[in-house]
Structures are given as structure tokens and as C-alpha cells.
Amino acid sequence: LIRSVGSADYRLPHTGFSYPASVPAAALAAEDADLIEHLAAQGRVRLHLTLTPQTLPDATGYNVVADLKGSEHPEQIVVVSGHLDSWDLGRGAIDDGAGVAIAMSAAELLQRLHLRPRYTLRVIAWMDEENGGGGHDAYAKTHVAEIAAHIAAIESDAGAGHPLGFSVKMSPKAVAALRPVLDVLQPVGSTVLRNTSVSPGSDIEPLVDAGVPGIGIIQDSRRYFDYHHTAADTLDKVDPQQLRENAAAMAVIGYAIAAMPEPLPR
Amino acid sequence: LIRSVGSADYRLPHTGFSYPASVPAAALAAEDADLIEHLAAQGRVRLHLTLTPQTLPDATGYNVVADLKGSEHPEQIVVVSGHLDSWDLGRGAIDDGAGVAIAMSAAELLQRLHLRPRYTLRVIAWMDEENGGGGHDAYAKTHVAEIAAHIAAIESDAGAGHPLGFSVKMSPKAVAALRPVLDVLQPVGSTVLRNTSVSPGSDIEPLVDAGVPGIGIIQDSRRYFDYHHTAADTLDKVDPQQLRENAAAMAVIGYAIAAMPEPLPR
Secondary structure, eight states: OOEEEOOOSSSOOOOOOSSSSTTOOOOOHHHHHHHHHHHHHTTTTOOOOOOOOOOOOOOOOOOEEEEESSSEEEEEEEEEEEEOOOOOOSOIIIIIIIIHHHHHHHHHHHHHTOOSSSEEEEEEEESSSTTTTTHHHHHHHTTTTGGGEEEEEEOOOSSSSSSEEEEEOOOOHHHHHHHTHHTTTTGGGGGEEEOSSSSSSSSSSSHHHOOOOOEEEEEOOOHHHTTTTEEEEEGGOOOHHHHHHHHHHHHHHHHHHHHHHHHHOO | EOOOOOOOOOOOOOOOOOOTTOOOEEEEEHHHHHHHHHTTHHHHHHHHOEEEEEEOOOOOOOOEEEEEOOOEEEEEEOOOEEEOOTTTOOOOIIIIIIIHHHHHHHHHHHHHHHHOOSEEEEEESSHHHHHHHHHHHHHHHHHHGGGGGEEEEEESSSOSHHHHHHHHESOOOHHHTTTTTHHHHHTOOOOOOEEEOOOOOSHHHHHTTTTEEEEEEOOOOOTTTTTTTTOOOOGGGGGGHHHHHHHHHHHHHHHHHHHHOOOOOO
16 A cells, blocks of 8 residues: 555545556555555554455557658658546546647647748657557667667646746757757747756657657746646646647757758757 | 536645535546546547445434633633544545634643633534534534524634634624734734634534624645545644644634633624
8 A cells, every 4th residue: 555646635545556556556645645544553453445446457548640741851850749648537638638638739839820840740649658669669669670760859737837947858969959949939039958867758758768858847846746646637627828839849849850951960 | 427626736636515416417627527528628528427326324424512611701712723523535624623623722832831711611512513513503403592502613723724713703892802812822823803704614604694703723734624524634734833723823813812801702
């Protein structure tokens, strides 16, 4: 039994993996963990647990991929992405419906503004981020010969809160090439560029591990773990204005990279 | 089906009575009501409901009553009270465990300070506030001959938030007699005295209707309906400092009335 790792005090257990899977395991809402702690301090505690999970056989799922073809080098690719699957007790609005909407919006905004990128902007809605990463693993395997043609991989997977900027894993040269782009995002307030030593997103990790510059949107996540992996991850948690800010941040960074005269340096 | 009347956005349905009881009825969490509203705007909506309530036969419950006997007129009574029962999906910490604790604390504080009131301070933990008011009805019936000996009835039933003061139903003369007491509560910040035309508490209503001056603590209730009648009404929602402020407010107002040379005027 673990105390729920969520941050809300609304008796909502946060769900996720429990290992080893062969041992019955459960997450308790913070309030119930508190109660057991208080009782345990007074003596022996007996719990009656009814656990109903099942492990079903794997089913086939699909990444959804759409290309806005590049005008000069359509074979060169800039990925903008989020993931399609979610924990089933909520509706996956912030984890990660928002990310999928943000990635789709980036392409839609370029279309609407009649901006044709030099390289291909590839929108990916990853499947199976939550349950082992089968989608991004399959993508990396299928596209192994074209990994070198991936200029950058961008992901949004921390909700739809106000975008503060980007966490990146790339060379100092690439960071230097990207920095002027942030000026464009001054009105949106997305000006942070933070270097990380790990992949800035779980779905782009195979690409980043193969040397592709990786970018994740840094969202204001103060309320994210109030709702993440709970029954309350529903659409009302997505603020339309903040979603638009994220779409702007993803569109600007994606288009900037897809329109550079030379691909972002490795 | 009604949209939950609670104020939190954590997919917690607020529970309460549904009338008429012979028609299946349920409260939906705000998020689910939103979803149905969106779907209904697009066409016909079908719901599958599994409702499991039962109406069980009435069982015997008890008001719990304790007297701190008055030194001069023990037959004259000042009631301080909260209610014992609660909705069963939470633990009833704010509705109304807090009220019972506050009323008990009032008597306990007087004992600890060796303050003996002139009239009897009666602590009542009412039974059955939530399900029809059987407890306070029985009290009024049992004590019908002594109603005139009840100097005042005080209740706390809006949680344990910071006490801002008191809502009262009493004569202008009684209000005037009570106003100087508020000076003592300046350090606690409980200085509001608000006249109401209805009983300032549901359990003291039979006494107030019979002419007994009634007093309810006005709590800061900004978060009260986030938790009220939900699974999240648990002890962690009670802030110890704010609970102490309530105990102080109840003790001061209760003792002041129980120590006046003449009973509070009707």
C-alpha cells in the first residue's frame, strides 16, 4: 500500500504502476493514509481490501501521424507531439489530450497563416505512453533508417497550464540557434530555455537517445498533480486561454526549427 | 439527476436528500454534468445508472447532553451545541464533528480556567441533524416545560473555518446586551454580530421558534462546500488553529451569557 502521490486533498487516489505486478498493491488517498497512520500509532491495524484489477492481453493500438510536408526538404522532419492514451478513471484531458491538441494546433496554425515550412512538420499522437511506451518504441524501430533525418523532436506532456518556455536536450550550438526564437514568444511569456541531461519528454526519448535535439514545453504545473491520473482529469481543467498559449509556443518553436535555412545543428 | 451543488472541481459528487424518495434520483459530479450537457447539445443522450441506496427502518439514536451546573441558577440554561451525525461517505469532520468539538471545548475551557457560570452551560451533541432533525425535535418535546428556562441556544454547524463572529436571532435589547462581549473577541477576530430573521442554526430552531435567543457562529466558509457531504470531509480539513479560535468564540459567548447578572432579555 502506498500513500497517493497526488497533491490534492480531495480524497482522490492517484493511480499508476505498482511493482511487482504479482503482489497485490494499491494507492490510498492521502486522507486514508493519514487515518491508517494515526491508527497504527495506537496499535495493530487490520485492513479489508477489495482489489479488482485485471491484466488483459495486449491489444493493437496505433500512433497517429500527420505530415505538413516541407517545401524544400520534405524528407527532413520536425516532430511536434503529445500522447493519445490515458489512465482510464478520468478522461485524460490534461494527460495528455492537451498535448495532442497542442501538437495538432501547431500544424493547424501554420496552415491558417499560410506558412509553409522548409522541412516537414510531423504531428504525432503517440499511443501507449502510459503502459510501457510501445508506440514510441515502434516508431523508433520502424523509422530507424530515417532517425538522422529528424531535425528535432518536440513534446507536450505536462498538461495545459501556462507555458513558461522549454526544456531542451541539445548541443550548445543548437541552443544558441534557438535562443533568438524566444523573442517571438515574449508576448506569450514563454521565454525560459532550460537545458536538461535527460530527455525532456518520455515519448521523444528514443529519438533524443539517438541524438535528435529534444524539446519539451515547460508548463505551469502547480495544479497538474492535483488531477494527474485521477478521476478528475477532465476537460474543465483545461483553460482555453492557456491552451492557446501552449499552441502558440509549440507552433512558434516548431515552425522556427522547420523554417531555418540549415537544420538545427546536432 | 441534479448537478452536484458542491463547489470543488475534483469530480466529487455532493450528496444529500432527493425528493420524492420514490423516484430514482442522483447527484452528478460537476464534470459529469458538464459532459452530459455537451452531449445533450449534440443529440439524444442515453445514461446507464446503477443506484444502490436503501431506506432502512429507523434506529434509536441519542442526543448527548452534559451540564456544567450554574452556581446560582442551575435551572436556567445556556445551550452550546453541534451535531453528532453525518453523511456516511466521508467522516463528518467538518459537518459536524468540528461543531461538537467546539461546543465541548467551551465547557472544557471554563473548567480549565476555573470559571463557574451563574447559569448552567449545557453542551448538546445533537443526533439526527442530517436526516430529519429527530434529535432536536425530541429535545424540544421532552423539555417543553423548561423552554422558558433556556436563556440562549448557541450552535456551530458550518465547519471549523476562522470564526468571523455570530449570526443571531434575538430582540434588539438582547443584541445590545451582547455587543460589549465582542470586545473580548477582538484578538480572535470574531467581531461580527449579524441579525437574521431565521434561526441561525438548524438544531436550535425549535428553541428559537419558541422565543429563545439563538446564536450561530459565522465561520469562514469559503472552502466548506468544497468538502461538505462528500467523501473528502475528513479530519485533515480541520485546521487546529482555526478550531481553537472557534472554541474561544463559543466559550466567550457562552460564558458571557451564562455569567450575566440578569438573563439575556427576550
